[in-house]
Amino acid sequence: GAGVSQSPSNKVTEKGKDVELRCDPISGHTALYWYRQSLGQGLEFLIYFQGNSAPDKSGLPSDRFSAERTGGSVSTLTIQRTQQEDSAVYLCASSRQGTTNEKLFFGSGTQLSVL
């Protein structure tokens, strides 16, 4: 695709429910990243994929958070038993090869609100 696509753009859920956030990276990009941006905070790294494997998932805040990537393309971030502190904008980014100096291309994000 022309850019990184994320869906849904907005998600309102009740505390305790599970949510799935989707990211479709730029075609041909092997590296995919998930970040979280809370109000007034910087971007917080969650997980990095190289192809379908996740060599760095050190940023996932708890075992309620998981992510997978299939076919070296689409990724899904799942949050189980959502809590109010999970409310944030979840940003996905991709890059061509995942080298440390590469430019990240960000999607427009999913605004998650947990009531």
Place this chain on the structure above:
Amino acid sequence: QKEVEQNSGPLSVPEGAIASLNCTYSDRVSQSFFWYRQYSGKSPELIMSIYSNGDKEDGRFTAQLNKASQYVSLLIRDSQPSDSATYLCAVNRGAGSYQLTFGKGTKLSVIP
């Protein structure tokens, strides 16, 4: 704790002036440094990257890096109202790491 610190602002400058944005980082092994611009309600976009000490210029933007002082800055010359945005400093944590650590950002407002 690896941290990237920025003044949150807002930083207000008149149109045509030079805007100076500053960032300090705590991890001495950091290798790569980036400035992303984020318009309100939009996603971040890369505007500058710098890897070695000194200045790097690209159009109206100049990035400056001083690894000894653990300091990186972004200068915007001839500031325009369209430059009004939040500027995020990002630092790579070291060789072999794919994780960028972002500062909270400095909000810049260019007054016409």
